[in-house]
Structure formats: C-alpha cells, structure tokens
Amino acid sequence: MPTPHMKNLFATILILAVVSCSPKPYKLAEEYMLIQKPKRETKDWKLVWQDEFELDSLDGSKWTKIPPNKADWGNYMSDDERCYDFKDGKVYLNGIVNQNNPVDERPYLTGGIYTKGKFAYQYGKIEIRAKLGSAQGAWPAMWLLAEKNKYGKYPKNGEIDIMEHINFEDIIYQTTHSYYTLELHQTNKPPHGGTAAFDKDVYNTFGLEWYPEKLVFTLNGKETFTYPRILGVDPSQWPYDQSFYLMIDMQLEGSWVGKANPEHLPVQMIVDWVRVYQ
DSSP: OOOHHHHHHHHHHHHHHHHHHSOOSEEEETTTEEEEOTTOTTSOOOEEEEEOOOSSSOOTTTOEEOOOOSSTTOTTBOOOGGGEEEETTEEEEEEEEOOSOSSOOOSEEEOEEEOTTTOEEESEEEEEEEEEOOOTTEEEEEEEEESSOSSOSTTTTOEEEEEEOOTTOSEEEEEEEOHHHHTSOOSBTTBOEEEEEOOTTSOEEEEEEEETTEEEEEETTEEEEEEEOOTTSOGGGOOOSSOEEEEEEEEEOOTTTOOOOGGGOOEEEEEEEEEEEO
16 A cells, blocks of 8 residues: 555655646747747746746856847946856846046946847747846846848847836836838837836836737736737738747947946946846
C-alpha cells in the first residue's frame, strides 16, 4: 500500500506532467520569436518570458547592451561598466558624465539593453516594473521595434513606445510611430499617443497589451491610452502584425529633451523585472 509520502510524490509528478504537457500560447519562429496563437484574446494570460534580474551580471542569453548609434536617442549608448549595476535583484541603467576616458571622448555615457536577436514576440502583454530618475536632459525609455524588416526601412515597420519620460516631468508619454504617422502625418486619425500622470519618486509598472486590432497602453495595471487598427486607410497605419523586440535604455539629450546638465548626473533608471504574457 502506498505511504502518504509516496502519494504526495505521485501527485507532484502528475502536476508537473500536466503543466509540461499543457499547450503553449505561442508557436516558435526561428527558435526565439514567440508568435501568439490565434484566438487567444479571450483566454487567461500565460507568462511566457521574464527576467527578474537576480544575477550579478546581465543575462547574455536574453539581453545585449545597446551600442552607440546615430539616432537622436543613441549618441551616448555604451557598454562601459559604469553605466550598469546589478544588485538587490535589479539592474541599474546609468547616465553619467564621461570623465578621464582617452579612448572615448563623448561627454556623456548611457546604459541600455535590448533583446534583439534573442527574444521577440507578436501579440501579448508586457509589464516592466521600474523607478525613473530625473535630470535635465534625462530620457529613460521602454520601447519595441520590429525584429525583421517586413515592410522596409524605418519607420515602415513601426515603433511602440511603452514609456518615455523627459527631464523632471510628472507625466509619461506612450506613443506609436510609423510611416503613417511620421511620413503621411496622420497623427490624429486616430491619435497616435497619450500621456499619463505618475509618481516619479516610486516604482511603477509600465505596460502594453498588444492585440491584432489594437494597442492598449497601461500604467500600474490601468489602461491609459489605446491605439486602434483602422480599416479603409493607408495600410502603413498598422505595421504591428509582426514580431517586435524590447529595448530599455537610460537616454540622455536629443532634440526633444534638450541638453543635459552635468550637475544633475549621474541619473539612473532602476528596473526590477520584465514579464511577457500571451
């Protein structure tokens, strides 16, 4: 006759077997792109990817440090170790004054990470818990870009800005950009962005629920702005039918934000966790 211990063991094995055999809410493309299965919209979310930042370094299987680039936001991106800290189960992305660096003469350096080539997804929910630092010229951002050039060069594949914060403001910006909004200037048919008030001195959860017919932006679990797919307009209005990768970066300066004040630096964005559901 089985003992109570054996019964508990059998029950545990059965539960694990059921969980492991439960259908995944996505199909896998190229081993790292999670394409949500059709008709998932009415079902409960399932956690499909996450990083709790419990390691003492960046998990290279999930992230890469963002290299410098010529975009307005990317002038100071760097892999300099001073731009990154890993402690207390969090990653600190820092914007710093670049002192005593004969190899790199840029005045500032900033930290940022992205999942390009390692994780991308199409449709689902993403939430990022973080605390944003403020400074003149600070521009922390969380955003999505297309993994593949399905429609051509930027901005034809679109951009989804889950959260942008500038300087010392008490609001965040949540925005979509595409050929439709940037080149055809259709920013109000429908409105392509919104703002939300928040307490910048505490941790907040910034999110997006992405469906085949709409983008629903959230703040601390509450809906803040929705960008719908519109029929009967130029098809460039909805490039959001493909896999996107995630970027989280502590940017400095830019034409929108203005010049940085070195007396306000260093500034940092502290990221507690990232979770993706489908």
